[in-house]
Amino acid sequence: MSTHPFDKAIALEHSDIRVGHFTGATSPDYWNMVGPFGGTTAAIALQSVLRHPDLLGTPIALTVNFAAALEAGAFDVQATAVRTNRSTQHWTVQITQAGAGGVPNMTTTATVVTAARRETWSASDMPMPEAPNPESVERLSIGPSGVAWLDRYEMRPFSGGIPAKWDESLHHSETRMWLREAQQRPLDFCSLAAMSDVFYPRVWLRRATRVPAGTVSITTYFHAGPAQLAEAGTGYLLGRAVGQQFFNGFFDQAAHLWNEKGTLLATSNQIVYYKE
Amino acid sequence: MSTHPFDKAIALEHSDIRVGHFTGATSPDYWNMVGPFGGTTAAIALQSVLRHPDLLGTPIALTVNFAAALEAGAFDVQATAVRTNRSTQHWTVQITQAGAGGVPNMTTTATVVTAARRETWSASDMPMPEAPNPESVERLSIGPSGVAWLDRYEMRPFSGGIPAKWDESLHHSETRMWLREAQQRPLDFCSLAAMSDVFYPRVWLRRATRVPAGTVSITTYFHAGPAQLAEAGTGYLLGRAVGQQFFNGFFDQAAHLWNEKGTLLATSNQIVYYKE
Numbered sequence: 001m002s003t004h005p006f007d008k009a010i011a012l013e014h015s016d017i018r019v020g021h022f023t024g025a026t027s028p029d030y031w032n033m034v035g036p037f038g039g040t041t042a043a044i045a046l047q048s049v050l051r052h053p054d055l056l057g058t059p060i061a062l063t064v065n066f067a068a069a070l071e072a073g074a075f076d077v078q079a080t081a082v083r084t085n086r087s088t089q090h091w092t093v094q095i096t097q098a099g100a101g102g103v104p105n106m107t108t109t110a111t112v113v114t115a116a117r118r119e120t121w122s123a124s125d126m127p128m129p130e131a132p133n134p135e136s137v138e139r140l141s142i143g144p145s146g147v148a149w150l151d152r153y154e155m156r157p158f159s160g161g162i163p164a165k166w167d168e169s170l171h172h173s174e175t176r177m178w179l180r181e182a183q184q185r186p187l188d189f190c191s192l193a194a195m196s197d198v199f200y201p202r203v204w205l206r207r208a209t210r211v212p213a214g215t216v217s218i219t220t221y222f223h224a225g226p227a228q229l230a231e232a233g234t235g236y237l238l239g240r241a242v243g244q245q246f247f248n249g250f251f252d253q254a255a256h257l258w259n260e261k262g263t264l265l266a267t268s269n270q271i272v273y274y275k276e
Numbered sequence: 277m278s279t280h281p282f283d284k285a286i287a288l289e290h291s292d293i294r295v296g297h298f299t300g301a302t303s304p305d306y307w308n309m310v311g312p313f314g315g316t317t318a319a320i321a322l323q324s325v326l327r328h329p330d331l332l333g334t335p336i337a338l339t340v341n342f343a344a345a346l347e348a349g350a351f352d353v354q355a356t357a358v359r360t361n362r363s364t365q366h367w368t369v370q371i372t373q374a375g376a377g378g379v380p381n382m383t384t385t386a387t388v389v390t391a392a393r394r395e396t397w398s399a400s401d402m403p404m405p406e407a408p409n410p411e412s413v414e415r416l417s418i419g420p421s422g423v424a425w426l427d428r429y430e431m432r433p434f435s436g437g438i439p440a441k442w443d444e445s446l447h448h449s450e451t452r453m454w455l456r457e458a459q460q461r462p463l464d465f466c467s468l469a470a471m472s473d474v475f476y477p478r479v480w481l482r483r484a485t486r487v488p489a490g491t492v493s494i495t496t497y498f499h500a501g502p503a504q505l506a507e508a509g510t511g512y513l514l515g516r517a518v519g520q521q522f523f524n525g526f527f528d529q530a531a532h533l534w535n536e537k538g539t540l541l542a543t544s545n546q547i548v549y550y551k552e
Contacts, residue, residue, distance in 0.1 A: 060526055061493045061547045063339040065387050067359035067366040082370075083343035083382045088492065088549070090343040092368070092385055094358075106359045109368055109387055111341050113493055113547070117524040120552055123482065125449045126520040173401045206399065216364065217337045217389055219495040221528045221547045223521040244402040244532075245499040245540045248393040250336050252497045252543050254530070256520075264521045267528050269545050271337045271389070271497045273364070276396055 004185045005029040005152060006194070009040045010047045012077060020052050020079040026072050030149040035069030037149035038215050039194030045093045045110035046193050048079035056089040057116035058226070059189050063219040064110045071097060076104070079112075088115040117225055128262040132158055134178040134236045153198055154182045156236075162200070163208040173202040173243035173253070178236045187232040187265075189222060195237060195257060196220045196268035202243030202253045203274045211276045216250070218270035224263075232259040249273060280461045281305040281428060282470070285316045286323045288353060296328050296355040302348050306425040311345030313425035314491045315470030321369045321386035322469050324355035332365040333392035334502070335465050339495040340386045347373060351383070364391040393501055404538040408434050410454040410512045429474055430458045432512075438476070439484040449478040449519035449529070454512045463508040463541075465498060471513060471533060472496045472544035478519030478529045479550045487552045492526070494546035500539075508535040525549060 003011075009027035024044060030037040042064040049055060076096045083090040091112040099105035137156035160175035179195060201213035224232075241255040255268040279287075285303035300320060306313040318340040325331060352372045359366040367388040375381035413432035436451035455471060477489035500508075517531040531544040 061341075063387060063493070063495060065337075065366050065389060068361065082385055085344065090341050090382075090385060106366075109358055109366060111339060111385055111387060111493070113341060115492075115526065115549075117526070120525050120550065121483070121522070122524060123446075123522045124520070125478075125482070125518060125522075170399075202401075206401070207397065216391075217339070217387070217495075219339060219493075219545065221521075221526075221545070223523040223526075223528070225524060242401060244400070244543050245497075246397070246399045246401075247499040248398060248501060249396050250391065250393070250497075250499075252499070254543075267520050267530075267545070269495065269497070269543070273391075274396065 004183060006181065006185055006191060010043045010190055012044065012047055012051055014051065020048070022048050022051065022077040023074060024077060025074050026070055028148060030152060032147060032149055038066055038218065039197035041066065041070065041095065041108055042197060042218060043190040043194040044077060045095065045108060046112060047190050048077040048093055049091045049112045049114065050189065052079050052081065054081050055114060056084060057087070057114045059112060059222045060115045061113040061219065061221050062110065062193055063217065064108060065217045066108060066215055068105065068107045070107050088113060124264050126256060126264050128238055128258040129176055129240060131176065131178070131238055137178055152182055154180050155198065160205055163205065166208055166210065168207060168209045171205055171208060173206040174240065175199055175205065176240050179239045180234065180236045184234040186234055187229050192222065192257065192266050193220055195239070196255055196266055197270070199239065199241035199253065199255055201272055201274065202241065203246060203251055206243055206246065211274050213272055213274040215270050215272050218268060220266055220268040222266055224265045228263060228265060232265065235260045280459060282457065282461055282467060286319045286466055288320065288323055288327055290327065296324070298324050298327065298353040299350060300353065301350050302346055304424060306428060308423060308425055314342055314494065315473035317342065317346065317371065317384055318473060318494060319466040319470040320353060321371065321384060322388060323466050324353040324369055325367045325388045325390065326465065328355050328357065330357050331390060332360060333390045335388060335498045336391045337389040337495065337497050338386065338469055339493065340384060341493045342384060342491055344381065344383045346383050364389060400540055402532060402540050404514055404534040405452055405516060407452065407454070407514055413454055428458055430456050431474065436481055439481065442484055442486065444483060444485045447481055447484060449482040450516065451475055451481065452516050455515045456510065456512045460510040462510055463505050468498065468533065468542050469496055471515070472531055472542055473546070475515065475517035475529065475531055477548055477550065478517065479522060479527055482519055482522065487550050489548055489550040491546050491548050494544060496542055496544040498542055500541045504539060504541060508541060511536045
C-alpha cells in the first residue's frame, strides 16, 4: 500500500536533539506558487503537537502565522508544551529552516490548544447551507495551472466558484462547495486543518482579478472528536468561505466545514495580505 | 487630569533586563470572577508589541491564549519580534508571573502580526446590522454583581441581552449592542482588542443558564488605521457576537465591531470552555 501524498507531506521524524523537535521536508505534491500550500504547513504544526509524547487530549484551537514562505527542502519543527492544566494544554510551535551562516530562518509560528473533552450538552447555531447533491456539481478544473496542491483536492463549488471572466467586475465574496481528498483518505485533525485553508483568496472572487495575495495568519477551531471524524470518513465536506472586511492591504475570510450529514466540524478564520 | 482606568490597567514599564521585557500589575478596576477581564490581558499583550522599540507598522492580527488565570499582582511581559519582513512583522508574547520556587508561571501566550499598510482598494462584505438609536436603548445594568470590569463599559443590547429569566430555555446565541467606554476614552488598538472580548459567554444566552465558562483563546483582526480609530473617537461601537458550534465542552463565538458610521473595525473569534 502506497502512502497517501498528504501523509508524506506531513511526515515528521522525532529527532534526538530534544523532546518535541522534529524534522521534515516540503512536498512537491502540495507546492503552491512561491512555497508549500499553507494548509500543509498548518497541518505540520498541528502534527508536531499530536506526535509529542506529552500530548493531552485532542486539538481545540490552532493558530498558524506564516512569517515567511518555506523554501523547498528540509525544515525543523519544535513543539513545546508551555502549560499543562488538568484538562487543557497550551502549545507553541516554530518551524525553521537552515539559513545563511547557520542562523535558523524562522518561517512559521503557531499556538495550539488541546484538551481532554468531556461529553456535554451540544448544539449548533450555524446550520449547513442547503446544497445540491455533490455528484451533480461539476468538479473545479483549473487546467494545467502548475499549482500542484490544487490537484490534491476534489472541489465542487456550487456557488461563488472561480470567476468565469477575470474582468474586474465586483461580486460577493462567498464560496460554497463540496470538498474531499482527490485520493481517498479518512478525515483526521491534520487534514481538517489543511482543508480549512483550501479556499482561494476572497479578494480574487470579490474583484474578479488576481492581485497578489497570501495568508498571513490562520486560526482554526475544531468541533469534533474521534467519533465525528470517523463519521465523516472519506465523504465530502461542505465548505463555505466568505470575506468580511477588505481594508488597505489585508482582508479576513471566515470559513466553515460541515460533514455530509450537516455537523459543523471546524470553523476557521484567516487574515490575508493583498496588493493594490 | 486623572489617568483613565484602562490606561492604568494596561500600563507597562520597560525593564532593563532585555529589549521587549516589561512589567505591569493587574488592575482591580477590571477584575472578573477568577482573574482579570480577558480583554485587558489581550490589550496588555498587544501593548507590549506597540511599545516595543523595533515595532513596524500597526496591528493586523492578535491571538491570545489564556493558559491560566493571572493572579492579582505583578506580572512580566516579554514581546519578541521573531521575524521582520519588508512590510510585515511577526511577534510572540508571553505573560508570566513569579511562581513557587522562583519558577515563572506561564499565564498567557500570544502572537501578533503588525504591518505597514498601504492604501488599496477596500470594501466590506459584512454590513452593519440595522440598529436603533443608541440613546433609545436601555443600558445593561447587572446590579451589584461584584464583577468590576462590567462597570467599565456602557453596553446597550437591543437584541440578545442578558436573559430575563435563567430558566434553562433555549435561545439563539446572537447579541447585538451599542458599546462604549463608561468613562470617555478615544478608541485605540488596545481598547479595540479589549472590546472584542466584552460579550458574555454565548452558552449562557443559548441555554439561559450560567454554567462555568471561560475563554481559552481569542483571535482579533484589525481593519482600521489611525484615521479610522480617530473617526470612531469616543463614539459608540456596534458590537455583534454569535455562537457557532457548541460541542463537548467548547464553543466558538464570532464577534464584529463597527463604528457608529458602519465601518467594520474589528472581527474577532474566540473558543470558550464550558462545563456540563
